[in-house]
Amino acid sequence: MTPREPVERLSVDAVADALRADILRGTIAVGEALRQETLAQRFGVSHIPVREALRQLAAEGLVSIRPNRGAVVASLSPDEATELLEIRCTLETQLVRWALPQADADIHARAADSLDLSERTADVDRWMEHNWTFHSTLYERAGRPRMVSMIRTLNNQIDRFIRVLLSRSDYRYRAQEEHHAILAAYRLGNEVAVCSLLGQHLLDTSKQLAAVIEQGNAGLPPGGR
Amino acid sequence: MTPREPVERLSVDAVADALRADILRGTIAVGEALRQETLAQRFGVSHIPVREALRQLAAEGLVSIRPNRGAVVASLSPDEATELLEIRCTLETQLVRWALPQADADIHARAADSLDLSERTADVDRWMEHNWTFHSTLYERAGRPRMVSMIRTLNNQIDRFIRVLLSRSDYRYRAQEEHHAILAAYRLGNEVAVCSLLGQHLLDTSKQLAAVIEQGNAGLPPGGR
DNA sequence: ACGGTGCATTTTGTATATGATGTGATCCAA
């Protein structure tokens, strides 16, 4: 017997995953219209799974659906970006507080590893990946899967803009510096310092992010949502 | 001519809202199957908007969709319930910290009001409403709309079970006590006390909730998800 | 210029058909 195909997934999920990937890596620009017919053809499905996938992505905050006017890749106001990062900050610091006492040499090594890898790569995609690994390793031991996936979702809404940040400023350099500081304090088990540094890092990110978004929207008519 | 109907909403949203309401108030039991054809007839639409509504609710955590086996009202493991309340706790205490310095007599009065109303009503639905109003009033002045709506979503996943708690234990009495304590500290502007009491209140809730869920699932086969 | 008219595009929803999948009943053999 053939060992059965890799489990044929639902086409809705396939479409949603493909679209999500495209949106996350900026292949489809912010504000760009997502026409059902076009997408259906592109993925070789009918418009039904496409509609469902769009709704799914809308629930994740990556797409906004304007009734009777179709879906577009969601934009993000500076305020929203700031708030998303605040939420992330709140959750992450709490997670780190839980995880820190459980952190062992393995965790330390893996965090250092991803930090190292992120430093060595020139590729933006890779950097984003390693960056996520670094952060999530810090609170892996907290054992709070839903909280982590929540942060993941928040991140997805922000990532496209971080990407811009990476190419347009010294963000990457500063982030690396801050990551090193965080890791150092983390290794020492210094909870207060880690939280403070992590908070500072995210605050810093939010500031720059808001600026980039503001500037990016400068030419556009408001209400892109 | 005719003053136009009250703004005909998208039927997907109408279905989603109606279903959400039913799920939240327990009209449809946990684990109950949501058959597309049945729902379509009930709401007088075809199965397409129904599918989309189900996906929406799945994203909100109220429904779980099992590929090729349909959707059921989502269950919640004790662990998940605990984690959801932890998230809520983390976010709420942070919000309160931000809101407390901005709280004025109006806020105090409205919080006291909803607390009062919740005390006077015998109706469970009303109690839930007033309870939400009480909590959300506390951090209204934080001006963090997304954070609040996030908490709202978390709450929706928990509410059905809190409802059980209300009918089966002295939870309501204890909650009222704790609410009074929280409000007292809040009025004094004592941040540390408010956060500590609020945290205790939610921890307390989570303990009882986990117990009720455990007990409720006792007879059921595991994996209701 | 200006405001309305009508058309094309697109979304939204219905109806219906078809294949796939899971469920449960049935039947057969040990």
Next chain:
DNA sequence: TTGGATCACATCATATACAAAATGCACCGT
């Protein structure tokens, strides 16, 4: 009787075709 294989049926998942409604735009006459 019990266990397992089989089959029929219900339901899901998706496709196709089509109709209705909303939106945006080009066109037109003033």
